[in-house]
Amino acid sequence: MQFKPVPVSADVGFSDNVDLFGYKQFGDRLTNVISSLEQPTTLVLDGPWGSGKSTFLRQWVADLRKDKHPVILFDAFASDFFDDAFIPLSAEILKLTESRVPKRSRFSKIAKESTARALKVIAPITAKAGVRIMSLGMLDYADIKEGAESISETLSHAFGDVAEQAAINAIENAMEQQGVLDKFRSDIEALVTQYQKERSKDNLPNCPVLFVIDELDRCKPTFALNLIERIKHLFEINGVVFLLVTNLKQMRAAVRGAYGESTDAATYLEKFYDLRLTLPVLRLESRIEAYVNYLQDHLSITTGDSHSDMAINDMLIGFFTSHKIELRSIERIHAHLLVNTRSLAKNQLKLAPLIAGLCILRHLRPELFDDALEGKLMWKEVSEFFQFEQWAKSRSYEWFANWWRYLTDPELESDNKVAEDMRRSISQYNIRDSRELLKWGARRVVEFDILPS
Numbered sequence: 001m002q003f004k005p006v007p008v009s010a011d012v013g014f015s016d017n018v019d020l021f022g023y024k025q026f027g028d029r030l031t032n033v034i035s036s037l038e039q040p041t042t043l044v045l046d047g048p049w050g051s052g053k054s055t056f057l058r059q060w061v062a063d064l065r066k067d068k069h070p071v072i073l074f075d076a077f078a079s080d081f082f083d084d085a086f087i088p089l090s091a092e093i094l095k096l097t098e099s100r101v102p103k104r105s106r107f108s109k110i111a112k113e114s115t116a117r118a119l120k121v122i123a124p125i126t127a128k129a130g131v132r133i134m135s136l137g138m139l140d141y142a143d144i145k146e147g148a149e150s151i152s153e154t155l156s157h158a159f160g161d162v163a164e165q166a167a168i169n170a171i172e173n174a175m176e177q178q179g180v181l182d183k184f185r186s187d188i189e190a191l192v193t194q195y196q197k198e199r200s201k202d203n204l205p206n207c208p209v210l211f212v213i214d215e216l217d218r219c220k221p222t223f224a225l226n227l228i229e230r231i232k233h234l235f236e237i238n239g240v241v242f243l244l245v246t247n248l249k250q251m252r253a254a255v256r257g258a259y260g261e262s263t264d265a266a267t268y269l270e271k272f273y274d275l276r277l278t279l280p281v282l283r284l285e286s287r288i289e290a291y292v293n294y295l296q297d298h299l300s301i302t303t304g305d306s307h308s309d310m311a312i313n314d315m316l317i318g319f320f321t322s323h324k325i326e327l328r329s330i331e332r333i334h335a336h337l338l339v340n341t342r343s344l345a346k347n348q349l350k351l352a353p354l355i356a357g358l359c360i361l362r363h364l365r366p367e368l369f370d371d372a373l374e375g376k377l378m379w380k381e382v383s384e385f386f387q388f389e390q391w392a393k394s395r396s397y398e399w400f401a402n403w404w405r406y407l408t409d410p411e412l413e414s415d416n417k418v419a420e421d422m423r424r425s426i427s428q429y430n431i432r433d434s435r436e437l438l439k440w441g442a443r444r445v446v447e448f449d450i451l452p453s
Contacts, residue, residue: 013063047279077215221254311352379409
C-alpha cells in the first residue's frame with residue numbers, strides 16, 4: 001500500500017494524460033526565455049508550498065532533455081548533508097560536461113585541478129568566514145589591487161587592532177585565494193565553452209547549460225544560504241543559467257534566522273538573483289477533477305463499492321474546486337482516505353459523505369474533527385466550513401449537505417423528510433443515533449492517523 005503517488009517519472013514530459021495541472025504552456029514560455037539568454041543569469045521560480053513545483057519541474061526537464069537541451073536537475077534537500085554547497089555544485093557541472101568532453105581532455109583535467117584547489121581555499125573555517133565577509137560587502141577584492149595601504153585600513157576596521165605584518169600576510173593570503181577562485185571560474189567557463197562546441201558538432205541547439213535547483217526551501221537554512229552565495233560568487237560564468245525553485249517567503253525566514261530578525265531579507269536575497277518568476281496556480285475544475293481521479297487510481301483508493309467510491313470522489317472534487325486547497329494538502333487528505341477505506345470490513349458501513357468529510361476535517365480543521373470525535377460538532381460550523389452551496393450543482397451538493405445536517409443538527413426534527421431518508425438508508429446497520437454514527441466514523445480516522453511530513 002502506498003500513501004502517496006509515485007512522482008512523475010524523470011523521462012515523462014507533458015502530455016494530455018500526464019499534464020495534470022496544465023503547466024505545459026508555462027513550461028514552453030520558460031524554455032523560450034532561458035534559451036535566449038546570452039549572459040550568466042540566475043532566475044527564481046517562486047511558488048507556495050504544495051503548489052506542484054516539483055511535479056512541474058520533472059515534466060518540464062523531461063521535455064527539455066527530449067529536445068537535447070543541456071540541463072542539470074539538482075535536489076538541494078538531498079544534498080544538504082554537505083558542509084559546503086560548492087562540492088555538489090561543481091561535481092554536477094563536471095559530470096554533465098563529461099558527456100561531451102572526454103575525461104582526458106585538457107579542458108577536463110584543468111577544470112578538475114582548479115576545482116580541487118578552489119575547494120582547499122573554501123574548506124577551512126577561516127576561508128568560509130572570509131567569503132561571508134565578502135558577501136556582506138565588508139571587503140572588496142577590487143580594492144586589494146589598488147594598494148595595500150587602503151586594505152590595511154579596511155582590515156583594521158574589520159578585525160580590530162592588528163599588527164602591520166599580520167595585516168600584510170592577511171592581504172597576501174586573500175589575494176592568493178582570490179586568484180585561485182578567479183582561475184576556477186575561468187577554467188570552468190572554458191570547459192563549458194568546449195562542451196558547447198562539442199554539442200554543435202552534433203548539430204545540437206545552441207543554448208546555455210540550465211542548472212535547475214529544486215527543494216531549496218526544504219533543506220537546512222544554512223545550506224540554502226550557502227548554496228545561493230556560492231552560485232553568486234563562484235558559478236556566475238558564461239554559458240550557465242541557474243533556476244532556483246523555491247518559496248521565497250520561506251527563504252526570507254531563513255535569512256532572518258541566520259542574520260537576525262531586523263535583516264531586510266527581501267533585499268538581501270535580491271542580490272543573488274536577476275529575475276523572479278511565479279509558478280501559476282491553476283484552480284480550473286477540470287484540473288482538480290483530473291488530479292483527484294489520478295490520486296484515486298494511483299493509490300488504489302476504493303471502499304469496494306463503486307457507488308460509494310463515486311460519491312467520495314464527487315464530494316472531494318466539489319469541496320476542492322470551491323476552496324483554495326494546496327495540492328500537497330489534497331495528497332494528504334487522500335492518504336487519510338486510503339487508510340480509512342482499507343480499514344473497513346467488507347460488510348461495514350461505507351457512508352461516502354462521512355468518510356470523505358471527516359478526512360477533509362482531520363487535515364484542514366482538526367479542532368472541528370475533535371468535536372466530531374466527541375459528538376459535539378454542530379451543523380452551523382459544518383455548513384460554514386464546507387460551504388455546500390458554493391459547490392457545482394453537478395456535484396449533488398444538496399445530498400452531501402443533507403447527510404451532514406443529519407449528523408450534526410440536533411434541531412432537525414425526527415419526522416423531517418431529510419432525517420427519515422437518512423435513517424432509512426442505513427437501517428440495515430442498526431444505527432439509531434446520528435451522533436454515535438459521527439463519533440464512530442471519527443474514531444475510524446483517528447485510529448489510523450497520519451502525521452504531516
